Amino acid sequence: MKYVLIVLRIAVALILLQTLWFKFQAHPDSVYIFKKVGLEPYGRIGIGILELIASILILIPKTVWMGALLTVGIIAGAIMMHLTKLGIDVNGDGGTLFYLALITLFLGVVVLWFNRKNLPIVGSRL
Numbered sequence: 001m002k003y004v005l006i007v008l009r010i011a012v013a014l015i016l017l018q019t020l021w022f023k024f025q026a027h028p029d030s031v032y033i034f035k036k037v038g039l040e041p042y043g044r045i046g047i048g049i050l051e052l053i054a055s056i057l058i059l060i061p062k063t064v065w066m067g068a069l070l071t072v073g074i075i076a077g078a079i080m081m082h083l084t085k086l087g088i089d090v091n092g093d094g095g096t097l098f099y100l101a102l103i104t105l106f107l108g109v110v111v112l113w114f115n116r117k118n119l120p121i122v123g124s125r126l
Helices: 002-024 028-036 042-057 061-086 096-114
Strands: none
Touching: 002 028, 002 042, 002 061, 002 096, 028 042, 028 061, 042 061, 061 096
């Protein structure tokens, strides 16, 4: 199980890191998304920085819970934007971004669940 969790952590980090190129390079699709939700350019860059931090934290054994928690928060926000302002299909992607967000959320929740005892305050009670 230990190695499965490592693979899941790496998968989450890779997904988050892969999207950074588009955010930090102001790819037209990324700019379109953040304009549509009213967060361009500061939201695009800020969320990119948060995703970078989450991807690093989730790979460090002592901070896995922080990375997973930050990932879940960021991706839950992305899914909410898809469901309220963007739609499932963004710029004709067939829902790829939305489904990738669902997968990332699921993986983040799994990683967080298996690291729940490391959560400050509540972890000792779980």
